[in-house]
Amino acid sequence: MYNSQAATYCTPAYVNEKMGQTVLPHTNEIIIPTPDGKNLVAWQTPSSHNNGPVVLLLPGRSKNLAFCTSTIRLLSQWGISSLVLGWRGFSGSSGTPSQRGLILDARTAYNVLTGRQEHTSIKPIDPQKLVIMAASLGTLPATFLCAQEGVNPQALVLIASMSSIVDVAQHHLPWLRVIHPQLAAWIVRDPWQADEVAHRVTCHVLQIHGNKDEIIPERFARALHDRFPSGKAEMHVIPGGHLPSSPEFIPCLTQFLGQRFPNHPFPRP
Numbered sequence: 001m002y003n004s005q006a007a008t009y010c011t012p013a014y015v016n017e018k019m020g021q022t023v024l025p026h027t028n029e030i031i032i033p034t035p036d037g038k039n040l041v042a043w044q045t046p047s048s049h050n051n052g053p054v055v056l057l058l059p060g061r062s063k064n065l066a067f068c069t070s071t072i073r074l075l076s077q078w079g080i081s082s083l084v085l086g087w088r089g090f091s092g093s094s095g096t097p098s099q100r101g102l103i104l105d106a107r108t109a110y111n112v113l114t115g116r117q118e119h120t121s122i123k124p125i126d127p128q129k130l131v132i133m134a135a136s137l138g139t140l141p142a143t144f145l146c147a148q149e150g151v152n153p154q155a156l157v158l159i160a161s162m163s164s165i166v167d168v169a170q171h172h173l174p175w176l177r178v179i180h181p182q183l184a185a186w187i188v189r190d191p192w193q194a195d196e197v198a199h200r201v202t203c204h205v206l207q208i209h210g211n212k213d214e215i216i217p218e219r220f221a222r223a224l225h226d227r228f229p230s231g232k233a234e235m236h237v238i239p240g241g242h243l244p245s246s247p248e249f250i251p252c253l254t255q256f257l258g259q260r261f262p263n264h265p266f267p268r269p
Contacts, residue, residue: 024072030121034088034108038095041065041086042109044121045072049079053154053261054125056109057084060136060160060243065091078254078266080131083122085109099140099190106132106145110153131257133157135243136216140165140192143224147197155204155260157253160243162216163195163223171217198227205233206256210244 024045032040043065055075059068068084075082088095088105095101110132111117115124130153134142139161146156162168205228209221218237225235234256238248254266 040093043084045082047081055082055131058134058138060138102141103144106141128154131155135159143194147200157206162220165192195227207235210240213242215242
């Protein structure tokens with residue numbers, strides 16, 4: 001299950017992403033080239049607030065861009081522009097997913113949004129207007145991105161996050177627990193040990209986790225939380241399973257974002 005890239009990332013077949021322009025009329029599909037020659041499909045949705053926050057949305061495992069329409073619509077209602085990235089090997093993007101590749105994809109999207117890499121369809125923004133929001137597997141490259149030197153968004157939002165793929169693999173495959181940790185990491189191939197880089201994240205972090213998440217149990221999110229710099233991260237455990245959608249979710253998110261952007265008209269609880 002975890003010792004092959006195909007099983008870890010579960011690359012889906014191409015989905016006609018143009019459907020997003022029907023569901024979301026103001027959304028544009030763009031292509032973002034990476035330094036290693038891949039072409040990433042992304043959805044760009046502007047908002048009515050030209051000076052408002054911008055969210056870089058990094059989807060989770062098996063999620064095509066088409067699965068993100070409800071999130072894009074919600075952000076748009078809040079006056080937030082968004083860019084949703086289609087990982088390499090997903091949503092029509094070229095390439096094959098890997099730890100190194102997905103981190104490069106995330107960094108490329110960050111560079112384009114902040115003007116470090118030119119793109120004719122994107123107007124550069126101040127990194128302090130940027131929120132990186134990720135779910136499930138997407139929380140791993142998001143954490144690695146924010147741990148890199150020179151990456152300084154306003155905030156990082158992690159939904160259903162984890163300390164590492166190794167930890168989650170050992171939970172689902174108990175036989176991995178009895179072998180040496182370095183051997184386990186080698187077997188997993190892409191270990192994604194976010195807990196080893198979390199201490200380098202300098203922005204504010206919000207973690208939201210479902211109390212009945214059987215895919216990524218809560219303790220792995222807490223293990224990651226404990227590695228962020230003191231005072232930088234807050235964690236909310238709310239009712240629900242993997243990627244929870246309980247009524248507590250929206251207030252957690254808007255309260256956190258409201259603290260980061262006090263002049264923006266977020267809905268209040």
